[in-house]
Structure formats: structure tokens, C-alpha cells
Amino acid sequence: MALRLPPLPALRFFEAAGRHKSFKLAAAELNVTPSAVSHGIVGLEQALGVTLFARNGRTLSLTAAGADYLPYVAEALSLIAIGTQRLPAGRGARALAVSCAPTLAARWLLPRLQRFQSRWPQVGVTVDTSHRQVGFPVDGFDFAIRLSRAPAVGARWTRLFGQRLIPVCSPAYRARLGDGAGHVDLGRASLIHVMTASEDWQAWFDVHELGEVEIAGGLRFDEFHLAFEAAAAGLGVALGRRPLVDRELASGALVEVAAQPISGDTAYWLVSADGADQRSDLRAFKAWLLKEAQASDADAVTAAAGP
Structure with missing residues (x-):
């Protein structure tokens, strides 16, 4: 007797939406639209004859039936994925x-x-x-x-590998802020922040016990490379991450402001x-x-x- 299986593509929608508790996040993960996820799950619910999600405005949660069903679906999809990965690589094998x-x-x-x-x-x-x-x-x-x-x-x-944190800026910016000995007072600098970083300027100032420096202002970006490009353009001092900033240091587009980097916790x-x-x-x-x-x-x- 053939197994009674629900629509298999809809199971993928269900697993992702159940894990994220969100149709929008599931859609982003699967590279489809939220509408496709929603319609797929509605079709799955109709095929199964049960309600899998409770929809209260913008809040999405699993019903008791959905919470019970999710681990079975997740395990089944995982087994398929693991079995596929263990196939021997040969001609026409997928890219890693x-x-x-x-x-x-x-x-x-x-x-x-x-x-x-x-x-x-x-x-x-x-x-x-x-x-x-x-x-x-x-x-x-x-x-x-x-x-x-x-x-x-x-x-x-x-x-x-770990990260080594070091303040960096353009040569012209360092010359403008430096004293006769080449020292730069970071209290006078415009600090460039990376909003998504778990370690940023606070980590640097904590290690060097420079708590009096104001770090709230300055420019903010969501990617490291944008912060480095802003620093190279003379817009301020960024907290460089080695080895990510090595390219600019090697070319001279950025120079180190401090003498020694610190080891990051990440x-x-x-x-x-x-x-x-x-x-x-x-x-x-x-x-x-x-x-x-x-x-x-x-x-x-x-x-x-x-x-």
C-alpha cells in the first residue's frame, strides 16, 4: 500500500515557518514570497484536516497539533538531507x-x-x-x-581564527588629528561604528581604561566593509578587525592609530x-x-x- 503523504513542498514551508514562528522569515530563508508560504500551509492544513498555526493579527504560533507535528516533519526532512549529503560525489555531483x-x-x-x-x-x-x-x-x-x-x-x-581589534583611519585623517609625535587623541576623532558587531568601540575603551571618551556619536553602518571604506574616505576612525582590514592596511589606504591591537572575545x-x-x-x-x-x-x- 502506498504511503499517505501530504504535499511535500508544503512540508518545507511548514518546517521553516514553525521554526521561525513567522511566514516572513520562512519566506526569506526559502527565497519565496510570504504569500507562497501562507498559501502552501493553508493547502497543507486542508490536506491534513487540522489547523497547524494560530493566527492572531501579526502574531503566529503553533497550535497543539502543529507543535506535535513539527518535530516529525523536521526529523524527516533532516533524514532526507543527510541521506542526500552522504551520496558519493561523482560526475554531475552538486557543488558544496x-x-x-x-x-x-x-x-x-x-x-x-x-x-x-x-x-x-x-x-x-x-x-x-x-x-x-x-x-x-x-x-x-x-x-x-x-x-x-x-x-x-x-x-x-x-x-x-580570532579577531584582533585596532583603530584605523586614513593617513590624512591621522595627520590632521595627530600631535607632533604622531599620537592621535581618539577623544577628538569621529568614531565609526558597526551596528551589527558584538564587539565595538566599548570593548576597545574598556581594555585601555578610557571610559571618559564619548562614543555615542559618529557614523554607523551595518557592515564592516562600509565602516572601513568610510574610514579610508577620511570620515573618521573605525575599529578595524584583522584579518578583515588587512587589505587596506597593506595598500596604505588605512593606517593604524594605536600601537598594539587587542584580542577580541569573538x-x-x-x-x-x-x-x-x-x-x-x-x-x-x-x-x-x-x-x-x-x-x-x-x-x-x-x-x-x-x-
């Missing part, structure tokens, strides 16, 4: 997929990918830089690179999906990435130490 923040992807990962492709030219790589939460394994990603203070529970996390971690060790291409990519991270971390330490 990596989720990575835009600035890290552009400034650290992409410049190194040529080295990976030269060694494994048959392995395709997809890099996704959207800011959505990744759900392993149902989202189809093999790896994610995340900035965090510590690994999260229930996933495979491997530390890549680090970049490689998060692996279950089954990532079952495929030779995924094992190769992980080993390569860890080697690149180790070299990058050592280079940053050497550069920070100076001559």
Missing part, C-alpha cells in the same frame, strides 16, 4: 555549499578559493552571503562560517553539517580551510607583533 558573512567572504574566503580550485578543480563551490539563519541539514548547506564567542550546542564547530568558527565527513570533497574542503585559517592566524600574530 558554504554560508558566510559578506565581508569575510569578500576579504578572506574568496581571495583564497583559487588555491582550493587549483588542487581540486572538479569540486564546485557555492558561497551564500545572505544574513539568514542556517538550519542544518535541511537548508542544503554543508558548512557555515560564523562569528561567535563560543560554539553552540548541538552542532559541529571548529575554531578557525572568533570565526566553521560549522559543519552532519555527514560532512562522509564525502571526500567535503573532507578536502574542510582540511584546506583549516590550513588556510591556521596560516592566516599566524600571519596576523606576526604582523601584530611588528619587527
Whole structure:
């Protein structure tokens, strides 16, 4: 007897909406419209003959039936994803997929990918830089690179490298604010902030016990690379993150304001999906990435130490 299955695409909508408690966030994750998610779930409810979500204005919550059903659907989709990932890679195999923040992807990962492709030219790589939460394994990603203070529970996390924080600005801005000895008084500077950063200027001033400096003003951006570009344009002083800001420091577009960086509390971690060790291409990519991270971390330490 054939199994009685509900519409399978609608199950994906249900799992994402149930996890996020939002049709809008589920739609963003799945790259569809909120209307498509809503209509898909309505069709699923009609097929099952039960109400899965309670809709109270803008508030969305699972009904008792929906809460009971969700873990079964999530586990079933996870099993399908894991089984797919464990298929042997051969001709026509899908590219390995990596989720990575835009600035890290552009400034650290992409410049190194040529080295990976030269060694494994048959392995395709997809890099996704959207800011959505990744759900392993149902989202189809093999790896994610995340900035965090510590690994999260229930996933495979491997530390890549830490961050070193250093104030940076354009050479002209430093000359304008500096005294005869080249020292810059940050109290006179316009500080450039990154709103999404878990560590920003407060962390720097706490370490150097400069609590009297006013940090509320200045420019604010939601991406590191915009803060660095603003600093290079002479708009103020940004808190650089090495290795993300190394390109501008090497070219001279930005210069360090302080003599020594501080170590951040956060680090970049490689998060692996279950089954990532079952495929030779995924094992190769992980080993390569860890080697690149180790070299990058050592280079940053050497550069920070100076001559």
C-alpha cells in the first residue's frame, strides 16, 4: 500500500515557518514570497484536516497539533538531507555549499578559493552571503562560517581564527588629528561604528581604561566593509578587525592609530553539517580551510607583533 503523504513542498514551508514562528522569515530563508508560504500551509492544513498555526493579527504560533507535528516533519526532512549529503560525489555531483558573512567572504574566503580550485578543480563551490539563519541539514548547506564567542550546542564547530581589534583611519585623517609625535587623541576623532558587531568601540575603551571618551556619536553602518571604506574616505576612525582590514592596511589606504591591537572575545568558527565527513570533497574542503585559517592566524600574530 502506498504511503499517505501530504504535499511535500508544503512540508518545507511548514518546517521553516514553525521554526521561525513567522511566514516572513520562512519566506526569506526559502527565497519565496510570504504569500507562497501562507498559501502552501493553508493547502497543507486542508490536506491534513487540522489547523497547524494560530493566527492572531501579526502574531503566529503553533497550535497543539502543529507543535506535535513539527518535530516529525523536521526529523524527516533532516533524514532526507543527510541521506542526500552522504551520496558519493561523482560526475554531475552538486557543488558544496558554504554560508558566510559578506565581508569575510569578500576579504578572506574568496581571495583564497583559487588555491582550493587549483588542487581540486572538479569540486564546485557555492558561497551564500545572505544574513539568514542556517538550519542544518535541511537548508542544503554543508558548512557555515560564523562569528561567535563560543560554539553552540548541538552542532559541529571548529575554531578557525580570532579577531584582533585596532583603530584605523586614513593617513590624512591621522595627520590632521595627530600631535607632533604622531599620537592621535581618539577623544577628538569621529568614531565609526558597526551596528551589527558584538564587539565595538566599548570593548576597545574598556581594555585601555578610557571610559571618559564619548562614543555615542559618529557614523554607523551595518557592515564592516562600509565602516572601513568610510574610514579610508577620511570620515573618521573605525575599529578595524584583522584579518578583515588587512587589505587596506597593506595598500596604505588605512593606517593604524594605536600601537598594539587587542584580542577580541569573538572568533570565526566553521560549522559543519552532519555527514560532512562522509564525502571526500567535503573532507578536502574542510582540511584546506583549516590550513588556510591556521596560516592566516599566524600571519596576523606576526604582523601584530611588528619587527
